[in-house]
Amino acid sequence: xxxxxxxxxxxxxxxxxxxxxxxxxxxxxxxxxxxxxxxxxxxxxxxxxxxxxxxxxxxxxxxxxxxxxxxxxxxxxxxxxxxxxxxxxxxxxxxxxxxxxxxxxxxxxxxxxxxxxxxxxxxxxxxxxxxxxxxxxxxxxxxxxxxxxxxxxxxx
Amino acid sequence: xxxxxxxxxxxxxxxxxxxxxxxxxxxxxxxxxxxxxxxxxxxxxxxxxxxxxxxxxxxxxxxxxxxxxxxxxxxxxxxxxxxxxxxxxxxxxxxxxxxxxxxxxxxxxxxxxxxxxxxxxxxxxxxxxxxxxxxxxxxxxxxxxxxxxxxxxxxxxxxxxxxxxxxxxxxxxxxxxxxxxxxxxxxxxxxxxxxxxxxxxxxxxxxxxxxxxxxxxxxxxxxxxxxxxxxxxxxxxxxxxxxxxxxxxxxxxxxxx
Numbered sequence: 323x324x325x326x327x328x329x330x331x332x333x334x335x336x337x338x339x340x341x342x343x344x345x346x347x348x349x350x351x352x353x354x355x356x357x358x359x360x361x362x363x364x365x366x367x368x369x370x371x372x373x374x375x376x377x378x379x380x381x382x383x384x385x386x387x388x389x390x391x392x393x394x395x396x397x398x399x400x401x402x403x404x405x406x407x408x409x410x411x412x413x414x415x416x417x418x419x420x421x422x423x424x425x426x427x428x429x430x431x432x433x434x435x436x437x438x439x440x441x442x443x444x445x446x447x448x449x450x451x452x453x454x455x456x457x458x459x460x461x462x463x464x465x466x467x468x469x470x471x472x473x474x475x476x477x478x
Numbered sequence: 479x480x481x482x483x484x485x486x487x488x489x490x491x492x493x494x495x496x497x498x499x500x501x502x503x504x505x506x507x508x509x510x511x512x513x514x515x516x517x518x519x520x521x522x523x524x525x526x527x528x529x530x531x532x533x534x535x536x537x538x539x540x541x542x543x544x545x546x547x548x549x550x551x552x553x554x555x556x557x558x559x560x561x562x563x564x565x566x567x568x569x570x571x572x573x574x575x576x577x578x579x580x581x582x583x584x585x586x587x588x589x590x591x592x593x594x595x596x597x598x599x600x601x602x603x604x605x606x607x608x609x610x611x612x613x614x615x616x617x618x619x620x621x622x623x624x625x626x627x628x629x630x631x632x633x634x635x636x637x638x639x640x641x642x643x644x645x646x647x648x649x650x651x652x653x654x655x656x657x658x659x660x661x662x663x664x665x666x667x668x669x670x671x672x673x674x675x676x677x678x679x680x681x682x683x684x685x686x687x688x689x690x691x692x693x694x695x696x697x698x699x700x701x702x703x704x705x706x707x708x709x710x711x712x713x714x715x716x717x718x719x720x721x722x723x724x725x726x727x728x729x730x731x732x733x734x735x
Contacts, residue, residue, distance in 0.1 A: 326518070329525050336529040340633025343640040344679070350662070351568050351643055352671040378663040387659055432561045432664060 362389060362408035363448040367422045367435070372403045373458025374433045375424055381407050383437040388413040391435060407435060409446065417442040423456035433458060499695045502616065506624050506694070509617030519622040527588045527623065527690075528630030532637065534587055535580055539638035542575055543567060543645025550646070551654050560656050564665035567646030568639075572669065572678045573734070576639035578726050581685035584631060585718035589693035592623055593714040596697030597707035605698075620698065624690050631686025632679050639678070677733045681726070688725060689718045 369375075372394060381389035389409035397404050409416065419440030426433050446452070513520060550566045596619070599605050605615040643665075650656040669675065693714045700710035 326521075329521055332529045333521055333524045336524065336532060336630075337633060339532070340636055343633070343636035346640050347572065347636060347675045348671055351572065351639075351665055352669045352675045376667050378667050380657075380659055380663070387657075390659075390663070427558075427561055427660075432660065 361411045365407045365409055365446050365450055367405050367407055367452040367455050368402045369455050369457050370402055371457040373424055373460055379434050381435045416446045418444040418446050418450055420452055421454045422452045424458035502695055505616040506621045509621035512617045513621045520625055523622045523626035527626040531587050534583055535634045535638050536641055538583060539641035540645040543642030544649045546570060547646035547649030551650055561660045562664055563650045563656050564661035565668040568643050568665045568669050571639045571642040572674050576635045577678050577681040577685055580635040580638045581689055581722040582719055585689045585715055589689050589714050589718050590711045592693040593697035593711045594707060597700040597710045601702040601707055620694050623694055627690025628686045632682040635682035681729050685722050688721050692718045
């Protein structure tokens with residue numbers, strides 16, 4: 323192999339590695355790449371308030387991640403937020419009266435959807451909707467209620 | 479009176495140097511069409527400026543990422559916010575540390591070599607020799623080096639950032655037990671392609687221009703003695719580092735205000 327050919331190969335490898343790195347930054351590190359929803363089925367959940375829930379937030383059952391939030395949108399008909407949960411296909415036996423609530427990891431951590439399985443024999447399928455949900459805990463509201471309660475107590 | 483004269487002299491010589499640097503830049507840019515006709519020259523410079531710098535960039539990238547993972551975890555776990563470790567590592571790498579640390583290492587590894595090489599070419603009268611053969615040394619010798627630096631810097635900075643993200647992943651997910659999915663998901667939802675990544679790339683291109691320009695100018699403008707070459711090399715590293723750090727502030731203020 324001639325010297326120039328060797329140089330060409332080395333420089334080519336260098337430039338390829340650089341572009342792969344840029345591509346990686348685009349797809350894996352930043353939000354340019356779309357989520358890979360390959361092996362999952364979609365379930366809808368309506369919430370009064372989703373708080374800080376985002377796309378790609380985890381969906382857990384008994385603490386184990388069983389899916390991801392694929393999409394979040396606002397339903398103008400009933401003034402509620404709809405979260406599309408992508409549940410991985412291997413967890414196909416989740417009862418359809420499962421209870422979904424938005425929880426927070428730690429005091430300031432990210433928010434995620436926690437599922438509490440019900441007792442029904444029917445299971446969640448592609449496109450089914452979770453009927454019972456609990457909204458995100460908004461800290462200001464909780465504090466506000468607490469202060470309001472205290473003030474009422476003081477007035478008596 | 480004496481000190482006034484000294485001040486005046488240093489001011490004049492500074493202005494003259496600045497002018498020479500700009501003229502040199504113009505001269506190198508005028509050599510672009512010639513360089514495109516001879517890509518082999520650029521190829522050789524890409525090897526010495528880019529490829530041979532990869533190792534130090536890769537090693538520092540991994541270690542900087544690992545340190546970010548450790549430090550970030552230490553602070554974030556106090557607030558119960560370990561989940562955002564990925565964001566913290568990736569944002570600091572892509573926006574700041576990637577371009578800046580790469581530019582500093584680039585100035586130390588490739589810039590000093592460029593200065594020394596060109597300075598020695600001048601000291602041994604190879605540049606004058608080229609001129610005697612009616613070959614413009616600015617076009618033939620300097621332009622490929624400048625372009626190689628400008629092309630290499632963003633690629634090196636991108637490699638640095640990616641390896642740093644994996645270094646942080648290794649420490650955070652592998653050793654400290656942050657959830658793998660959360661690490662990537664939080665990163666992807668918080669880091670923006672154009673706001674964070676592309677601005678980092680712009681930064682690294684600017685640093686590439688500045689570092690290579692300074693290195694070539696110092697080599698080309700040196701006193702053609704062994705002492706002069708050594709001084710030029712030192713000045714390259716010092717001036718490039720100062721320029722990178724100063725410009726970084728200006729660019730950050732412009733981009734992320």
